[in-house]
Amino acid sequence: MMRIRSFFLFRKYTFLTFVVLLLLLALILMSLRVKQRKGVDFFDALLIESCSPFLKASTFVIHTIQGIFQNYVFLVSLQEENKLLKQRVVELQKEIGELRETALAKERVQNLLQFREKISLSMIAAEVIGQDPSSWFKSVTINKGEKDGVRKGMAVISPEGVIGQILKTGPYHSTVLLITDYNSAIDSVVQRTRAKAIVEGKGESRCQLKYLLRTEEVTIGDIVVTSGLNGNFPKGLLVGEIRKVEKAGQGIFQNAELAPSVDLAKLEEVLIITESSLPLQEEKVKNKKKTIGIQKKK
């Protein structure tokens, strides 16, 4: 009788016990992440890898459907006028679409290759396969992981400039924290004045320049580049352009807003810097000038 009674009591409290356990588990996980700034690495990698094929497949399907719509469906109403012409138009459109897509892809790859050669850093090219599922954070998922040499904290760039850094890694896939995420911070300098500042994410395709001294003369349109002090990012990479400067209020710092040089909403291919010990274009030019100066003096 007691057993039956205790069983019913257990059933009565199952909901409460389980809910408390689950919430506790989630809280423990959260505190672990806050402390170490990382999750349960093995599970993270396992889950990223098991879900990434779905992302890849979905991206492929979306691109295919987009292609079909661009090449066929939008032309249907025009094609009714002439059945013979319709067939021909569709075929030609399809061909043009494919050629355009190939040409654009080729151009992008060429740009990437030229950029890669120009800055002579060890880099890996990767494709963006997914975006952040939430609205609070800014990240993308790419199709390269630890097996390809990708490690946490590595810089992610494109020919147009800085994109972000690797946040989480799986064996074959990784998550990139974009520079517009409020968790992102990159040590930078204003190219014209060499004023030092930290570029922090502000969300909604904007960043802000923090710790920029009030005495520094920066204006709208000034270009901001990486300082190279961060470790992950080599010196001289384009970060963005200053769009707003505010000196209101008191204090030793001024506020500035920055538009990233890369359109982060249209990312398709990215480059991951695996080694940042070599100097970049900006440094190379400087070094060249120095050597010319020395030679002239001699």
Add this chain to the structure above:
Amino acid sequence: MILPLFLGIFFITLQTTLFTPLSIQRVRPDIVLVLTLYLGFSCPVISGGIIAFFLGYLMDLFSGNTFGLYTFSRVFIFCVAYFFKDRFYLEGFLSRFLFAFSLALVEGVLILVLLNALNPKLPGHLFPLFFNILLPQSFFTGLVTPPLFSLFNRGLLPLSNRHGVR
């Protein structure tokens, strides 16, 4: 338990791929949240709770969130839905809409509070996002909830415990 799990993964995939180009100013309905709410109404506490936990974990994994906020918030939302399942009659469009809308808002506030607690240097400009993003997103989430609940009732219910959303 398997079907809602795969459906959740499918929804996360949709949210990270298809919904991104379709979103207006990053505002898009959170269909994973709708599924979590449905689980709260129709699934037993143990299996539903585990799926909600797993889906939250996946959300954290594919987002730029390093704290694991969604793992907590999705379990919390599941519990709230489970707690209210016999107290609400969610048959009509409006009741389903209002329920999802209010819980989406609750989750947003919870995330902001947790972010504020875990990150003392939280930039102030995240708070205006409550009006710019959270309100319209919760509205859209509320809008898609009634048709999705009807679909779930047809598709998931025969395979789960046949409670459904009444």
